[in-house]
Amino acid sequence: MPMLADPSVRYAPFQPAPYPARTWPDKKCQAAPIWLSTDLRDGNQSLANPMTNPQKLRFFRHLVQIGFKEIEVAYPAASDTDFEFCRMLLNQNEVPDDVWIQVLTPARADLISRTFEAVAGLKNVIVHMYNATSCLFREVVFNNNREETIGLATEHTAHLRKLAEQYAKSHGTNFRFEYSPETFSQTETPYAVEVCEAVKKTWLAGKESVFADGRHEERIIFNLPATVEVATPNVFADQVEMFCKGITEREKCIISLHTHNDRGCAVAAAELGVLAGADRVEGTVLGNGERTGNVDIVTLALNLYSQGYTPNLDFSDMFSVVDTVTECTGLPVHPRHPYAGELVFTAFSGSHQDAIKKGFEAQTAREKAGNKIWDMPYLPIDPADVGCTYEAVIRVNSQSGKGGIAYIVKSALALDVPRRMQISFYSVIQGMSEVSGKEMTSKDITSAFRQTYHFGTGHDGRMVLKSFTMENQRASRSSSVANTPEVSPARSPRGLSRITALSLNGAEPSPDRNGSANDDDLPSVPRKISANMIVDGQSYKITGDGNGPLSSFLDALNADLGIALSIREYSEHSVGAGSDVKAATYIEVIPPNVDPKDKTKGGFWGVGVDADITASGLKAVVSAANSWLGTTFTHWIADHNVLWRSPLTPEALASSIEYYALLGNGPPKLGYVYIAVGIAAVLAAGGKLMTGWRGKGGEVLWDGASVLLVASVTYNQVTEVYPTLISFPNPLPSPLTDHEMFPILAGAVRDLANDNIITSVMLTGVMLLQAGRYYSSKGTGEGYPRSAPPSTVSSPGSEVPPKLSERHATPFRELTEEEALELRSSSANASETESKASSLGPNSAKRSHRKPSSRKH
Numbered sequence: 001m002p003m004l005a006d007p008s009v010r011y012a013p014f015q016p017a018p019y020p021a022r023t024w025p026d027k028k029c030q031a032a033p034i035w036l037s038t039d040l041r042d043g044n045q046s047l048a049n050p051m052t053n054p055q056k057l058r059f060f061r062h063l064v065q066i067g068f069k070e071i072e073v074a075y076p077a078a079s080d081t082d083f084e085f086c087r088m089l090l091n092q093n094e095v096p097d098d099v100w101i102q103v104l105t106p107a108r109a110d111l112i113s114r115t116f117e118a119v120a121g122l123k124n125v126i127v128h129m130y131n132a133t134s135c136l137f138r139e140v141v142f143n144n145n146r147e148e149t150i151g152l153a154t155e156h157t158a159h160l161r162k163l164a165e166q167y168a169k170s171h172g173t174n175f176r177f178e179y180s181p182e183t184f185s186q187t188e189t190p191y192a193v194e195v196c197e198a199v200k201k202t203w204l205a206g207k208e209s210v211f212a213d214g215r216h217e218e219r220i221i222f223n224l225p226a227t228v229e230v231a232t233p234n235v236f237a238d239q240v241e242m243f244c245k246g247i248t249e250r251e252k253c254i255i256s257l258h259t260h261n262d263r264g265c266a267v268a269a270a271e272l273g274v275l276a277g278a279d280r281v282e283g284t285v286l287g288n289g290e291r292t293g294n295v296d297i298v299t300l301a302l303n304l305y306s307q308g309y310t311p312n313l314d315f316s317d318m319f320s321v322v323d324t325v326t327e328c329t330g331l332p333v334h335p336r337h338p339y340a341g342e343l344v345f346t347a348f349s350g351s352h353q354d355a356i357k358k359g360f361e362a363q364t365a366r367e368k369a370g371n372k373i374w375d376m377p378y379l380p381i382d383p384a385d386v387g388c389t390y391e392a393v394i395r396v397n398s399q400s401g402k403g404g405i406a407y408i409v410k411s412a413l414a415l416d417v418p419r420r421m422q423i424s425f426y427s428v429i430q431g432m433s434e435v436s437g438k439e440m441t442s443k444d445i446t447s448a449f450r451q452t453y454h455f456g457t458g459h460d461g462r463m464v465l466k467s468f469t470m471e472n473q474r475a476s477r478s479s480s481v482a483n484t485p486e487v488s489p490a491r492s493p494r495g496l497s498r499i500t501a502l503s504l505n506g507a508e509p510s511p512d513r514n515g516s517a518n519d520d521d522l523p524s525v526p527r528k529i530s531a532n533m534i535v536d537g538q539s540y541k542i543t544g545d546g547n548g549p550l551s552s553f554l555d556a557l558n559a560d561l562g563i564a565l566s567i568r569e570y571s572e573h574s575v576g577a578g579s580d581v582k583a584a585t586y587i588e589v590i591p592p593n594v595d596p597k598d599k600t601k602g603g604f605w606g607v608g609v610d611a612d613i614t615a616s617g618l619k620a621v622v623s624a625a626n627s628w629l630g631t632t633f634t635h636w637i638a639d640h641n642v643l644w645r646s647p648l649t650p651e652a653l654a655s656s657i658e659y660y661a662l663l664g665n666g667p668p669k670l671g672y673v674y675i676a677v678g679i680a681a682v683l684a685a686g687g688k689l690m691t692g693w694r695g696k697g698g699e700v701l702w703d704g705a706s707v708l709l710v711a712s713v714t715y716n717q718v719t720e721v722y723p724t725l726i727s728f729p730n731p732l733p734s735p736l737t738d739h740e741m742f743p744i745l746a747g748a749v750r751d752l753a754n755d756n757i758i759t760s761v762m763l764t765g766v767m768l769l770q771a772g773r774y775y776s777s778k779g780t781g782e783g784y785p786r787s788a789p790p791s792t793v794s795s796p797g798s799e800v801p802p803k804l805s806e807r808h809a810t811p812f813r814e815l816t817e818e819e820a821l822e823l824r825s826s827s828a829n830a831s832e833t834e835s836k837a838s839s840l841g842p843n844s845a846k847r848s849h850r851k852p853s854s855r856k857h
């Protein structure tokens with residue numbers, strides 16, 4: 001049946017009693033209520049497969065560990081399992097002295113008696129009796145009028161009291177009594193009060209001395225259930241306040257709440273009910289229970305905690321709580337479950353991440369100043385308080401922003417990346433995550449960072465700084481730089497002491513000073529650097545002069561390697577503390593044709609970390625220069641701009657032009673390497689051709705094709721690629737995209753990209769041909785003879801099926817004569833073999849072994 005156009009024909013609104021005298025809206029909840037966990041009763045009775053007793057025991061122990069002092073463990077009259085669980089708790093001495101065991105019974109004499117048998121001998125027991133009091137239940141379920149309903153309750157209260165006194169005497173048990181007017185929230189509140197008055201009278205009759213002695217633990221518990229949640233939480237709060245004010249001898253009663261979540265408001269109803277005067281709340285850990293569940297005590301407790309009130313329950317290890325609940329109930333916990341779900345302290349979206357990152361920084365600063373109050377965007381409590389690490393707080397996908405990514409880099413690598421570098425790295429991660437369509441893990445992000453900035457062992461770029469010596473008028477020093485940019489054996493105390501003095505906190509060197517930013521504390525004195533570098537595997541010693549370490553290094557790169565870069569932005573911070581302190585330096589470099597003032601374009605970032613501040617700066621320059629140089633000696637990135645980018649922007653073309661101009665005007669030695677590779681390829685191909693001429697007829701075909709392809713590539717490189725490459729002007733005109741040469745240069749990079757495509761297709765062809773040759777000479781490996789022995793070849797009348805499947809593992813090979821024969825005979829027999837297959841051989845059995853469908857129609 002579809003939803004009704006007019007639901008009022010079927011559903012009537014709940015009619016709350018008017019209660020204008022309410023005071024609860026102005027109350028505050030400033031202390032935890034008494035908690036009762038009913039996980040092992042109400043939670044258990046709602047499970048398709050109720051818990052086994054070992055599971056119940058595990059859960060019980062965990063509840064005790066969390067700090068529950070009242071635990072409803074069973075409905076002992078319901079089943080032997082529940083009965084035995086109570087005995088198990090007694091026999092194994094599982095119940096701490098300060099914990100009360102609660103058991104539920106209906107208002108039926110036989111079941112009450114059975115309940116007492118179950119708990120006989122336990123130290124502290126609350127016997128909980130219920131009968132429904134609402135009009136619907138009175139009429140439909142019990143067929144009782146109001147008086148009869150009260151009679152049912154009082155009669156069984158009297159029976160229960162008798163047994164309690166008896167068992168207290170015989171077993172020394174402390175008994176308390178809880179009565180639930182089940183379906184309280186659907187019962188007329190004054191009538192619920194009337195029922196409870198009658199029950200109270202029966203239970204407390206003659207016990208005046210108990211209260212006169214101040215034994216308040218003897219108070220009767222009236223538990224007010226929203227057995228089914230039928231109205232808004234304010235209605236429930238009104239009912240609770242009405243009850244609290246209506247019941248006499250309030251001081252002799254504990255008012256308890258038992259809310260269910262049918263409208264999704266169990267937490268709100270319990271919270272407002274407490275404001276309305278309740279002392280106690282029954283619920284389950286993480287909200288399992290009938291239908292939509294009982295109220296979730298984790299949420300209630302941590303809501304209090306987040307307001308600065310101690311909940312008297314310890315959820316410090318939320319993971320183990322979730323494990324216990326899920327493993328015992330067999331139910332999952334929703335990833336968005338308040339305080340406990342896997343994702344509840346996690347932000348994927350950029351603006352949330354940005355705010356959280358800034359929030360953490362502000363929180364750290366506040367705490368340093370002595371104010372520990374948690375005040376964090378998007379995070380109501382500190383995840384660490386419930387056993388979460390901060391790692392999961394920010395997770396990155398295509399919805400994320402630079403702040404979140406920077407947060408992860410900072411958490412994982414202790415690098416506080418400057419804002420503009422964050423933006424630059426963000427585009428790297430954004431691109432990756434859009435391509436994959438998946439979340440980027442912290443590991444993905446840190447390894448992308450290392451790769452992008454050539455940071456850390458195993459992430460060297462094309463250029464590596466091995467060691468350097470620095471001379472100036474004050475001192476002369478030398479350092480070697482370890483392979484990993486993060487650690488340097490050079491620990492100059494002088495360098496370290498300068499970290500603070502040189503810290504510019506993101507201030508940029510003015511372009512004209514060109515890298516002398518970290519010389520603020522020194523007068524401008526000429527420096528000379530001598531550095532040992534590896535570029536594309538070749539060692540170079542470079543030297544340069546300048547007003548500081550960075551400017552002299554940039555001078556050396558320009559003079560000896562033809563790498564003309566200047567610094568546009570510089571910042572640094574210390575990493576760690578004490579004797580392990582290091583400096584982290586971030587540098588943005590720009591090539592000569594880039595406008596230093598237009599910070600939206602043309603920069604390349606680098607990072608360096610070292611115990612020596614000079615080494616950290618130099619490493620940052622090398623890292624940035626590597627970003628500019630590109631990762632490998634290939635042109636894919638530049639060509640991608642030209643061939644596959646849509647729309648093809650002038651900026652994309654400009655960056656490809658810059659790349660090829662750099663290559664064309666690069667150090668001559670790079671050119672020699674390029675030519676040497678070409679010559680080696682030609683010689684190798686030629687050598688193979690000769691081998692082919694010397695007699696192996698079959699191989700000449702392959703070698704011939706390879707030679708043809710290699711020759712074509714060489715011709716293309718010599719006549720097209722090389723002349724185009726060296727035609728790029730040095731320096732490039734600036735601003736590039738507006739210059740009249742731009743269309744010509746754009747055409748040149750298009751030609752180069754096309755040439756590169758041709759080259760790569762041809763070289764791929766060579767590789768495939770060579771692979772074919774390799775496999776043909778190798779055979780199939782184990783067990784496959786280069787020429788098949790006669791016994792494996794089928795002959796007319798042979799019953800052995802030919803092993804054709806083995807043949808598939810041998811690509812690109814000529815067949816031996818025997819194999820050719822075998823193949824021919826097998827194809828001639830193919831149709832015959834097929835027709836025989838239904839009656840002969842193992843395959844026929846396989847094909848026919850399925851039974852015809854036995855389904856009846």
Ligand SMILES: CC(=O)SCCNC(=O)CCNC(=O)[C@H](O)C(C)(C)COP(=O)(O)OP(=O)(O)OC[C@H]1O[C@@H](n2cnc3c(N)ncnc32)[C@H](O)[C@@H]1OP(=O)(O)O
Binds near residue numbers: 108182290
């Ligand atoms: C809201 C709640 O969560 S209440 C707790 C619910 N939990 C459970 O029911 C789990 C355990 N229950 C059981 O194992 C069984 O129901 C038992 C053992 C208690 C009783 O089983 P049975 O004797 O077979 O009765 P049944 O389960 O059909 O219960 C219905 C009978 O109990 C009566 N009844 C229901 N609740 C109560 C009550 N609180 N007090 C007295 N009688 C009650 C019904 O009116 C009905 O009586 P009828 O047979 O005369 O019409």
Ligand SMILES: CC(C)C(=O)C(=O)O
Binds near residue numbers: 260
């Ligand atoms: C027995 C009562 C308290 C109950 O479980 C309910 O009303 O939900």
